[in-house]
Amino acid sequence: xxxxxxxxxxxxxxxxxxxxxxxxxxxxxxxxxxxxxxxxxxxxxxxxxxxxxxxxxxxxxxxxxxxxxxxxxxxxxxxxxx
Amino acid sequence: xxxxxxxxxxxxxxxxxxxxxxxxxxxxxxxxxxxxxxxxxxxxxxxxxxxxxxxxxxxxxxxxxxxxxxxxxxxxxxxxxxxxxxxxxxxxxxxxxxxxxxxxxxxxxxxxxxxxxxxxxxxxxxxxxxxxxxxxxxxxxxxxxxxxxxxxxxxxxxxxxxxxxxxxxxxxxxxxxxxxxxxxxxxxxxxxxxxxxxxxxxxxxxxxxxxxxxxxxxxxxxxxxxxxxxxxxxxxxxxxxxxxxxxxxxxxxxxxxxxxxxxxxxxxxxxxxxxxxxxxxxxxxxxxxxxxxxxxxxxxxxxxxxxx
Numbered sequence: 001x002x003x004x005x006x007x008x009x010x011x012x013x014x015x016x017x018x019x020x021x022x023x024x025x026x027x028x029x030x031x032x033x034x035x036x037x038x039x040x041x042x043x044x045x046x047x048x049x050x051x052x053x054x055x056x057x058x059x060x061x062x063x064x065x066x067x068x069x070x071x072x073x074x075x076x077x078x079x080x081x082x
Numbered sequence: 083x084x085x086x087x088x089x090x091x092x093x094x095x096x097x098x099x100x101x102x103x104x105x106x107x108x109x110x111x112x113x114x115x116x117x118x119x120x121x122x123x124x125x126x127x128x129x130x131x132x133x134x135x136x137x138x139x140x141x142x143x144x145x146x147x148x149x150x151x152x153x154x155x156x157x158x159x160x161x162x163x164x165x166x167x168x169x170x171x172x173x174x175x176x177x178x179x180x181x182x183x184x185x186x187x188x189x190x191x192x193x194x195x196x197x198x199x200x201x202x203x204x205x206x207x208x209x210x211x212x213x214x215x216x217x218x219x220x221x222x223x224x225x226x227x228x229x230x231x232x233x234x235x236x237x238x239x240x241x242x243x244x245x246x247x248x249x250x251x252x253x254x255x256x257x258x259x260x261x262x263x264x265x266x267x268x269x270x271x272x273x274x275x276x277x278x279x280x281x282x283x284x285x286x287x288x289x290x291x292x293x294x295x296x297x298x299x300x301x302x303x304x305x306x307x308x309x310x311x312x313x314x315x316x317x318x319x320x321x322x323x324x325x326x327x328x329x330x331x332x333x334x335x336x337x338x339x340x341x342x343x344x345x346x347x348x349x350x351x352x353x354x355x356x357x358x359x360x361x362x363x364x365x366x367x368x369x370x371x372x373x374x375x376x377x378x379x380x381x382x383x384x385x386x387x388x389x390x
Contacts, residue, residue: 038113038117039285040113040117040285040289040325043285043286043289043290044289044329046286046290047289047290047293047294059268059284059286059287060286061284061285061286062286
């Protein structure tokens with residue numbers, strides 16, 4: 001499994017890759033839309049986080065998981081089920 | 083050796099503007115233009131049946147070249163939205179509408195976005211095995227029959243069209259070795275869940291599958307044929323959306339020019355997206371074209387066309 005810190009780092013790196021930026025600041029409770037991600041970017045973000053952490057989230061989307069906090073909670077559940 | 087001699091198509095003149103519908107469906111014009119990519123989606127007339135779209139495609143083929151209808155010995159329709167309830171099969175209906183000879187092998191293939199590549203392999207092999215000389219492979223899958231217009235996940239994507247690929251023993255292109263795959267465990271990702279129902283799609287599943295197994299298959303198909311990525315002149319990917327085509331191209335290290343998006347004015351026409359792109363470049367075509375179709379099933383298939 002992964003710690004919250006590891007997950008946060010993966011999400012931030014993932015957003016940077018999706019948006020093709022070198023710097024990014026995002027709070028744990030800030031929505032991904034607030035940093036410029038739309039629903040399709042969100043799909044890419046999930047793939048990036050899986051790749052960075054070496055995990056599989058299975059059938060997964062960011063509905064109801066549009067912040068680092070909620071994404072982390074939903075991801076933990078998904079990995080626990082798999 | 084059976085291969086592709088010509089391709090023709092029919093796109094209905096009526097269409098819906100996605101830019102005009104964007105706000106009502108909770109999307110911005112930028113999202114439509116830059117991500118979805120479909121500015122318009124073609125729509126058949128309500129009374130047009132799937133076979134009617136195919137007839138119009140055939141008429142377009144006859145306008146380009148002389149076809150001896152009496153010599154056609156194979157007619158296949160790739161569709162999952164057949165005429166009426168699919169009984170009789172749409173190919174039989176079409177054989178009647180075109181007034182073809184009785185000695186025609188006519189059957190339907192039930193596949194969606196992977197359908198053109200699958201069908202090309204099936205029909206070419208079928209014709210060769212049975213010494214058939216002139217085949218018509220139709221793709222005609224009007225999703226307007228099954229769309230919920232207020233569904234933002236699907237209503238902005240799909241357009242109606244039909245294409246016909248003329249297969250003969252004097253081809254311009256022949257398919258090399260192809261690859262095929264299926265994953266029925268994800269079949270719920272694109273489905274009409276009940277008879278008479280409407281299409282539902284889990285976009286996240288479809289995107290994930292496109293970005294993982296499809297690139298693997300493309301690379302495997304190239305290896306099977308002893309080719310490197312640079313040996314292919316152009317990559318024609320199923321036009322699921324601009325987002326999918328752009329990301330798939332990026333994943334494979336291709337430029338936008340190598341993997342074009344050309345469906346902005348028509349939409350995702352399911353199994354017709356590939357022949358529509360092929361039609362544009364058949365005559366002055368490059369030596370090698372890779373085709374990859376992927377979607378409902380989930381199923382995916384890839385081939386390389388070699389100019390003869």
